[in-house]
Amino acid sequence: MKQALLSICAAALGLTMAGQASAASTLETVKARGKLVCGVSLATPGFAAPDDKGRMQGFDADICRSIAAAVFGDGDKVEFVPTNINTRFQALQSGEIDVLSRQTTHTFSRDASLGLDFGPTVFYDGQGLMVPKSLGVSSAKELTEAAICTLPGTTTAQNISDFFRAINGKFELVVFESPDENRAAFYSGRCEAITSDRSDLASIRAVANNPADYIVLPETISKEPLAPAFRQNDSQWGDIVSWSVWLLMAAEEKGITQANVDEKLKSEDPDVQRMLGATEELGKMLGLDNKWGYNVIKSVGNYGEVFERNVGEGTKLGLTRGPNALWNAGGMIYSPPIR
């Protein structure tokens, strides 16, 4: 009775006691809770944005689903928590979310000083600039003296400052707290250009009244490897996140798709057998179900499918694979062997 009262009080307070012992590992916590809590952005079409029925869709959201599928065998056991650039790292540090999958660049200082670790790069990106076609500009170097819109506190603002310092040009930086405000200011002509990761620019362009009126300039002024992040000092959880991502890549390499995964269970290829849990007990080593690989592919498909479905050429974003093609197709997507 007392216990029940206590838990009602806790529920009313919104207090979540994650696990009993304070030293519970993230995996135990997640399993006890029955769902993965994944931090995403709220409204970035292609990466994470709710559809008409309120279901979160996008590349980052599918990364969350693949981890949930690895843990629970069901990609829908995810609670998506919208985070903004202010709250994303703190949400992870404090344990509010289990993994952050939000177009976050892996950098040295974040890795070293924020108390978190990064998984494998899921998306090789770089910062670019977008301008209206009517501006008649074909290179970022011509943008000296222009006003440029961006978000605060991201690596983006620093990169653009560095870029113009390097070419000794002046510019006006217009900073907005919210992506919405940032976008609206650019479309209304408050700024000549908007700068962000190229993937994000594609997403911004996709919601323009007439996307064809805008071009992304050729320069890539920074390296932005986007990776999921998790709390430091929990190797088991880090392994689960990393291998869930690598499995997506390995599956593409082996031609395993959401559609043919059941067939592939019977494959003779020993690599495929190991990945899907038909032979050996790789899943157990991670503390997961042995069928984890099968579950991941069954719920989200392989890396290529995730890419094409959310941001690929058939979508509004219309991104080509580029550096995000498999290593044997000229890109950088490369998974360590799963064995």
Add this chain to the structure above:
Amino acid sequence: MADVQMLALAPPQPAPTAQRLGKFSAYFGTPGNTIVSLLSIAGILFIAKLAFGWLVIDAVFSGAGEACKVASGACWPFVAQKLRYMVFGFYPYEEQWRPLLALLLLFGACGVSMVPRFWSRNLLLAWIVVILPVLYILMAGGVFGLTPVPTTSWGGLPLSFLLSFIGLTLAMPLGIVLALARASNLPAIRVLAVGFIEIVRGVPLISILFMATVMLPLFMPDGVTIDKLVRAQVAIILFASAYIAEIVRGGLQDVPAGQHEAGKSLGLHYWQVMRKIVLPQALKKVIPPMVGLFIGFFQDTTLVTIVGLVDFLDTVRSAIRDPEWQGIAVLEGYLVAAAVYFTFSALMGAYSRFLENHFRTTHA
């Protein structure tokens, strides 16, 4: 922002110098007056013409974004199509009857609570023990066969109302305790209360919200997390309690010292004197400014959008930014939001004036 509203809540009385002039001469009595009147009329007509043209004549009443893009007037299809989203946010579509019911229940409870005859300690108790839990269960679900809805999906108008109503209800007891502590003759307790009240009143609400959403999680022991909505709510409660404490302190000072002394000479101890004699008198006096404070807090809840909660202003803004309506219906969206905030704030303001009259006539 909060203390803005409590200032100068005196009912609009005719200026003491306004002599009783005839209807006509009030407007056109002197040449100066005539000019002022004519200018005012011209201004009113001009604005009315603009508004009518925009709201009705040039407005678009059906169709989609394309039709609105060419028209110069208001875009009503936007409001019609987006209204439900603006009100409920991302709350699951099929379950939206629950926040609606919660809103109606809240309005009903408020309506009852607004009648001075029903005021009692039990009413406050009823709010804390019955009404707020019922609202919570309606919204959150998980029992009685209601599908659980995580607070991350709450949004829109219900969120704005819950934040301000729950905030003020729960801040009330805390604020009263703080006021008593500040008036206490125990130095340590007084210093603590003064410190808390002055610190909270010296910083902007946004900084306390930041503290609650960004900083507080780092202060929690391992494995304990507090829901983000609850953190923002706690921030609002703490913030409100400091302002309530100051209002209640004003009320306490208005109670004549003889009341304390009389109570003590009857052999009552401190808490009995406070509960049975001083507080009832003090609290009645501070209800009108408290309503004013509430208007301020209702408006202040809009600040939670900065820390990433989806309140009514935030749902309106994301509706405006919807790709389909991008740059078309900005004014429409903000006007709808402003109308909603205005209606509720003005109602509360009118209520506050009613209370003042009520007290002037019944308790003077």
Add this chain to the structure above:
Amino acid sequence: MTFLHDMRFRAYFYQVVAVGFVVLVGWTMFATASGNLAKQNIATGFDFLTRPAGFVITEAAIAFEATDTIGRAILVGIANTVKVSLLAAFFGTVLGLAVGIARMSRNPLLARLALVYVELLRNVPLLLYLFLWYSLIILILPPVKQALNLLPGVYLSNSGLVVPAAFVESGGYALLACLLGGAAAAFLIRVAATRKRVATGRSNHGGLIALGVLLAPVLLLWLVNGFSVNWDFPTAGKFRLTGGLHVRPEFVALLFGLALSVSANVAEIVRAGIQAVNKGQWEASAALGLARGKTMRLVVLPQALRIIIPPLTNTYLTVFKNSSLAIAIGYPDLVMVSNTVMNQTGQAIETIAIFMGVYLALSITISLVMNWYNAHVALKER
């Protein structure tokens, strides 16, 4: 157990419990936080203040480059906050005074209009207004290429207002010295003249003399020395106007929003203050033959001021705190800069502590100044 009923013992007991509780909670939070930070290897301390900021602040009240330190960036934020709050308080007070007097007008139409103005401003959240003003500015005004040329050298566009800027080239310090010296002398003369007028009861030309003293040194300097003022006219650059003084829309929207909200409150405060002055004062002045305007200026307002100051203090404190809403529309005030720093360094606790401390210190300063002024105008019992 008689000592339980001992008042003195109980007093101590309550205090010890309260202080103990606060200390315990504080200590627990501090211990958990430092434990969490250490365990997760999150950086702590204020070392980051001396690191280079690396970001640009376009609208800076004091000079700032990306190579300056984070500490200086925060100073820029403070300066920006103070700048916009002071201007908003000033414009808001002037406007509010006018609206407050209009509220008391004998013309019912004007009084009603003023009431509508006040109600519209007070019943809609300031944040909503800020969004609205900003959206209107950037949507209704033309892009900078088609900027409206209002006056020669004055351009208005959705990138803001650009006006010619004046630079004093030589003799700037001499000019400044003359201005300050003239102002000080004029002030002293005015005070002395007022005192004499009160003592003798005769009006004198103190105001005129003071004005002369104020302007004389500057004129003299100009005649003797001459100083060259350089005008920097905005010119059309490749994308936007270069040169001149640039007032950005983020600043305008914030200033406008804050000033309007101040004006509505000031109007109500002024009205309440004037109404609180005894009706007999009006009648007495009328009996002395003073006109309505003069009565207001000489008799009623000075008395109303005493009632007005405390709530006015609150309004100024409020506008100062509300300037933190700048973050919503991209004006780099203290909170916005701190926020950028917080995102860059990940040191939330330190950054939030800094900006809360600054707000607290400035709030207390404002309160002290206003209290001093209040004591200055308070009724002096003779």
